[in-house]
Amino acid sequence: MATDVPTAHYPDWARELGEKYLTKTISTFLLHGDVRDVIRTTNPDTGAPTYVPLSRFLTDDLFAARDLIVQYDRSSGLHFPDKDSQRDFNRAVSGYDSIFGTDYQRKLPKEPTRVFALLENYFRLRLSKGKRMACIIDYAETIVPMAEAAMYSAEDRQALVYLQKWARDPLLLDHDFTLCLVTENLTDLNQQLVQSPHTAEIQVPIPDDTARADYARWYIGDRTNAYAEHAEMPPDTLADSTSGLNLTQLRTILADVLENKNALTFERLSDLRKDFIEAEAYGMLEFVDTDFSLDDVAGHREAKTHLRQAARALRANRPDVMPMGYLICGPVGCGKTFLIRCFAGEIGIPMVKLKNFRSQWQGVTEGNLEKILNLLEAMTPVAVMIDEADAALGNRNAQGDSGVSQRVFSQIVSFMSNPKHRGRVLFFLMTARPDLMPVDLKRQGRAEEHLALFYPHTREDREELLQIMMQRTGVSLSIDDVPDLLLTGDRTFSGADMEAIMTRASFRGAAEGTEVTPEILETTVQDFIPPTYPQEIELQTLAAVLECTSKALLPEPYRSMERAEVVQRVEALKHQI
Incomplete structure (x- = not known):
């Protein structure tokens, strides 16, 4: 990367890439996240801001000073951003054909192993002559996918070896060379490559409020009056109300106003945002809509008091005093889900329900969860409801699923314990069997506050x-x-x-x-005969008693019971059941 190119207008992730590249210790970068969106850059002719796809930003801006740029993906094969790079590569292919007896000049290969063999020869030839080069490989998850070693084909193994070899090749590191692998989910890539000390992960984040406001003003341009005629909110309010959306999705909303002349009300904007986010999450996130409030909850006075205090803190913009998350436990039918749905009606921030994100296919579960967590981070502040949390979130010690549950558990606990998420991403883990949940999820710094709910006692x-x-x-x-x-x-x-x-x-x-x-x-x-089993209900009740972190939430006689007595009874019930 040429040091004389101004970088002030670059996004943070691009500056991070440049800083790591200039150390001359890393030349292979894994770009992941919001990589299918447009990127803000500067028009070289006018100096005005403009927005282009990531591929164009890389070729025309970030790597504009390079002599040669090569692009590759499985569908398009090898392609080039300019005619000079195309002509130079054709000359190199002609020499390659004469040496190795191939006929690539007539038809370039698309298979990764043949392409990589051709590229390695090309890189070495041109770098040895002092050329500055960049290579961009898109949809990298289709070339080195996440899979167990035993599931890899010979082609997959060869492609992985090429990429690992290039990442540590002294010739590539010593010269002006950069390799970018582009994928939406980092967990979709082979983890040997991801975890290698010779590669660097660069996350392209979903735009924040400022970025969305800048884009909205840029897109509206001199059509301010036309926008104001059909939209209830100014561009800055529009940006504040669309957290979790990228610029491409925001453009769809703006185009519907400016091109189709459709009215944009706050209600319609809310519906559009929900539709976009649920579609982006492949239906694995569902917004919790409720017309209820905590006034509609009978009983549970102490729990309601605590949640009302939490709601006041959130409305007062005091995320620093909030717990990282809540564990809501109690026997079946005590109102756990309804209580949190009613809380959603009071907090003034969106609440989503995490649905089943697991898949039967290798690596897909982890990729699904990565996308969900990235969306949640972009949607802040947001509350997340996870029902049947003891079954949904996995376990560090789970066996028999090729390590999927362990990796899922690691992703979840890492996200939950991130200090910057305190009061910004608020988890509600609900379960009737908190004793089955791993301690790592329930400890302080994750699901810190444990609220126990019980059947009415008075x-x-x-x-x-x-x-x-x-x-x-x-x-x-x-x-x-x-x-x-x-x-x-x-x-x-x-x-x-x-x-x-x-x-x-x-x-x-x-x-x-x-x-x-x-x-x-x-x-x-x-x-009426309740369709329940008394011993299981007693076990769930006593498990909630043991889990509760506040004596005020415990009704009599549980408040005065000795803990050892409760533990003994719980163990006896487990053996009986």
């Missing part, structure tokens, strides 16, 4: 929960008409049980052509 709690369930199911009875069995505590009913009872009572009433009467409800309650 008549007041049961009445409050029952009234909410009657409202939700449309049962119009007063609390005095409710059977005592639901309120005395002689039998334990979860919120899910109460909702099921009200639904069954409504079904009986509809069958008889009437509203739910006290008699119908009484009959339904007497007939």
Whole structure:
């Protein structure tokens, strides 16, 4: 990279690449992240900002001082950004054909091993003559994919050897030569190459608010009046409201306003943003939309108090006082998911649900998770809900899946413990069996705050929960008409049980052509058998007691129980079950 080329207008990742290159210890760079977006640069003729694809930014700007540039991908094969590079390469191919008896001058190969053999000869010839060179290999994951060694074909092995050899070749390191491998997900590449000390990973991040605002103003240009006529928000507000989107997606929104003359309201912008992010995440992220608030949650007073305090801190822009994450535990049907959905209605930041990102194909699971984590980092501030966390997040000690669970676990815990994510990416891990979760996920610095939820233990709690369930199911009875069995505590009913009872009572009433009467409800309650197993419920309850990090969240009699007594009972239940 020529030192006389101004770099002030370069993005941070390009300056990082330049600094590492100038050490003369690394010539192979792995570009990953938002590599399919446009990059801001400067028009060489006018000095005005402009935006170009990554490939053009590399060839026309970052490597503009190079004498020769070669580009390659499996689909297009070898291609060149300018005619001089093309002509020079054709001359070298002519000599290669005469020496090795090939016929590449008539038709260039596309297979990686043949291409790399041709390129190695070309690199050595031109570098020995003092030429400055760059080589850009796009869709690198199709050439050296992530896979177990036993799954590699002979072609894959040869391609990997070429790239590893070039990364440490003294001739390439001593001359003005740069090799860039471009891929969206770093985990899609062979990990021997990624982890090699002779390569450097350079992440191209999803644009931040400032970058999106600059692009919006550039794209709108002198059409400010036309934009203002159809959009409710100014460009800066548009940029603030589109976190997680790249510039290409932002352009789609702006073009719809300026070219199609469609109105852009805050509601439509929110819908578009959700659609873009969910599509970018391949459907593995789902926005949590809710019309509820914590006022709609019955019982759980201490947990609601804590979450309301957290909501106030977030609205006051105090991420520094927030825990890195929450572990929400309790027996099935106690309202864990509903509580966090209601919290999403109060915090003023988006909440997404992490869906199943695992795949049966080698390396795809890790790539899916990398994309999700990159999106979450770009969407900050954001809350993330992970249901059944004990099964979803894997385990450092898992066996039998070629190490996938171990790698997934490592990615998750590394992301969760990053200090810059405190209060910016807020995890809610929900499980009925916190005892099955690895300690690494539950320790301080990750899921720091453990909130335990329980079935209602007082008549007041049961009445409050029952009234909410009657409202939700449309049962119009007063609390005095409710059977005592639901309120005395002689039998334990979860919120899910109460909702099921009200639904069954409504079904009986509809069958008889009437509203739910006290008699119908009484009959339904007497007939109802909860589809649960008492020992498993007790185990889940006591596991939540052991996991809880606040005495105030524990109802009696659990608050006064000796911990050793709880541990002993939990172990006994595990053996029985």
